[in-house]
Amino acid sequence: MTASSQEQQDYRATLNLPLADRDSGAFPQRGNLPAREPVWQQQWLQNNLYQQSLQKPAPRGIWTLHDGPPYSNGNIHLGHALNKITKDIVTRYRTMAGYRSPYVPGFDNHGMPIENAVARRFREEKKTPSRVELRKACRAWAEEWVGIQSEQFQRLGIRGDWQHPYLTMSSEFEARIVEVFGELVQKGFIYRGLKPVFWCASCETALADAEVEYEPHTSNSIYVRFPLHHDPAGMLAAADAPCYAVIWTTTPWTIPANLAIAVHPEAEYVLVHAEKEGEACCLLMAEPLRESVLNACGFTNANTLAAFQGSQLEGLTFQHPLFQRTAPILTAAYVTMDAGTGLVHTAPGHGKEDFETGMRYGLEVLNPVDASGRYTAQAGSWNGSSFEGLRVIPDVERKEKDAPANIVLLQALRESGNLLAASKYEHSYPHCWRCHSPLVFRATVQWFMNIDHNGFREQALGIIQQVRWYPPESINRIHSMVSGRPDWCISRQRSWGVGIPAFYCTACGEHILTPESIAAVADLTRRESNDAWYERTPEEILPQGFCCPHCKQGVERIKKETDVLDVWFDSGSSHRAVLGSENPWGNMDWPADLYLEGGDQHRGWFNSSLMIAAATRGAAPYRAVVTNGWSLDENGEAMHKSKGNVVDPGKVVAQYGADVVRWWVASQEFMADTRCGDTLLKQVSDMYRRVRNTFRFLLNNLADFDPQTMCVPRSEMEELDRWALGRFDQLAAACTAAYENYEHHRIYQETLNFCSTDLSSFYLDVIKDRLYASAKNSHLRRSGQTALYQLAAGMARLLAPILVHTAEEVWSHLPGEKEAWSIHLASLPEPQPQEEGLQQSWNALLQVRDAANKALETARQGGQIGNPLECCLEIAPDADSADLLGKYESMLPTLLLVSQVVLLPAEQQMRFAARAADGSKCARCWLIRTDTGHDSRHPALCMRCVEAIET
């Protein structure tokens, strides 16, 4: 080491350099989040942070977000993380903004996926559990996943009442569901009716849509003619031979259930004269399908006799091809022209759309198939032999190729002469996920909520208008869901759910739903859980002396309903089980200020909750609804296990930390679809590092700063420091507005911008000299430190709802007494009013700085200067900036990071010239100064540094 560098080294120690990582108390450069975050979380838990957040003063009142319960089956995925973190940001913001903002997380426990998983496990063990055994196992299963998901959410830093989450399977919640159901009964919303459902004849059970698997299946493709029965308006007067309607179907076994023929009201239909095997007839079919029908059926000599619009055909009736029964022509919008004949065989008992059409026209729901998939006597007979007992689907175990019913029906149709063509047809067809038998659609008795009861639908649509929807266009989704939804089928033929609290009288056959019978079930449920509904007898459940309200028979003739409620009824009741002072939490308001869920919930939870709230309370359960988008992979495609593009939040937490996941959430405009993947996470993690590095610089320069005694009042601070705090005030105002409007990505953008542009590349760069080289206790330095302190504290507060762990870490490194032990109990920064003209002047100075930087760069490229710090910059201002530069002349060297600035007289255009500075380099501050060496004690130092050392 040379003598001079030795000397420098000595003076280096006299600089007020920031703490380095090796120094104790330094804010470390590396976050080491995966290891450090759990420590903070532990601390929050031990000190009851959540409870304290509710107890702190809340001048702005209570603000309630009601959590939509995730289904408690399986590990959480990125979508859950996005949703929960967003909610957490919102409630933490509210807490810091002066509200009491409780957050009670919920879990959705009942339902088919868990029941199926548990049933599968029993099957593997070759056990057949009783209903109650199955329910207990489901309960245990759900409980296990509640625990796992709860851990996973908490690891993401989600704050809430994790000790007391709401579970839809808790006795209290189940009882409230029963009560809500009772209210709907009392208000006349509940009825029983028929509905076609997917039915597995071999399992003898209804299946939910999610249990249906589509597999290839060979069906019979048949064309059948229906002879004209009645033509009241003489529509078919042009006919020169017997008239028939031609239909096409792939399920011959549904022909006995045919009650109508549907046409599209706007499509074109034709009456065609055609011949086959010497017989002439007139056939009605859709014009676009004319050729394909005639070809398929082998007709010749075709000749179109007349054309009609579909709606004109209404009123015609045709005869059933086998029975003495008529089938009217109806119109339906779902009739398509891409297959068949354009005339659709309609069997309301065996098809969803057929059923709806039937309802519209008041047709009977004929369902001549029993639970085991066999025709009942209602199916009728042909040539004196009844169809009763024939199976309508093939027996998979016996390897039947076709169902007996199809074979018999084809034969009967052939004999009747009405079968025009038959062939095999391969297509994808619904099968049972369990036994892989083909399914049938079968009308069954179900429980419904009547959406049109007393103008309810219109009322609900009106209520939607009162709610604030984010983003605004999302109101279209809920609106179209509510305006188009059919009656709500609320019953399921399942075990794991809340039993529908209805009784039946075996004496008179009526069902029993009285206020006291329902209250009895609710009480029982509250005491013993809804499992007791299945364990107890009606005698045990119903009050003493209860008898059938219809026929007055005693309780011994009364039986229980076995269906359970749709799980959407459970979660749709959550606002009644959680919000309001009558519920165990007692600290949540009804209605909620906010629901915040993914867009799929317009069909689901937003909808079911609205139905129940509007029907029982006449209002929406939420004042505002925010819809978050879907999380997709880096290419904007949905994540699939099979595609291998799934981002597991648990892995990201383990690799980068929860704050990086949260920072990712904040980086995305979450109301639209969001993207996530390795490169994106890498970028977000770099951005996290930038914020962290900024905090590090701020904090590590505050090691000797005691805010209680050393803070310089704002009015006495250096103007540059006031500028920086003024910029921060602008940032704080922008971020607060962004929180308020759920535009979290603006916080991310604005904060990073502030850190990079305002702080790193300008302010912090400029004040380094002041911080490092000024006397420790000088006003210049303390003013700067005051700004650093306020920036660190302010930014940490601003970001605390998002970077929950890092903000707490910053808080813990902040010197001096603090407002609260945890930053999450502190308040958001309150921006001070902007100082008149300050930002304008400094914007102009920044422009000069840009220009100066360019000039310095040119000079450096030209070899005139080396390090800008060692040069003198001559500035000839233009007329506009002369005053400004004159005013700030003494500050210019610091602002421009040069040793000297010489201001020349104004010229037409601003001009810069760089040259070596006068004087010699100070060994301590590295500035070239003319007073270097003036003090004999420190011949290598400038006078400023001498002063700094000697005081």
Added chain:
RNA sequence: ACGGGAUUCAUCUAGUGGUUAGGAUGGAAUUCUUAUACAGUUCACACGGCGGUUCGAUUCCGUCAUCCCGUACCA
């Protein structure tokens, strides 16, 4: 298939019926070294396609394409 929504540099995003579409990050080159995982300078990089309305469209309308949701593990 139908319904709802989306599409701006490599990435995240501003913004607009009218000059050169803004910022940040990232990339390339280069300079400097008292945050060395810092900063300066320079450069490259975008309105999905096609029609229409208009004097003029990235912006409004239509349509097509792609993606997403409703409808698989569902926020």
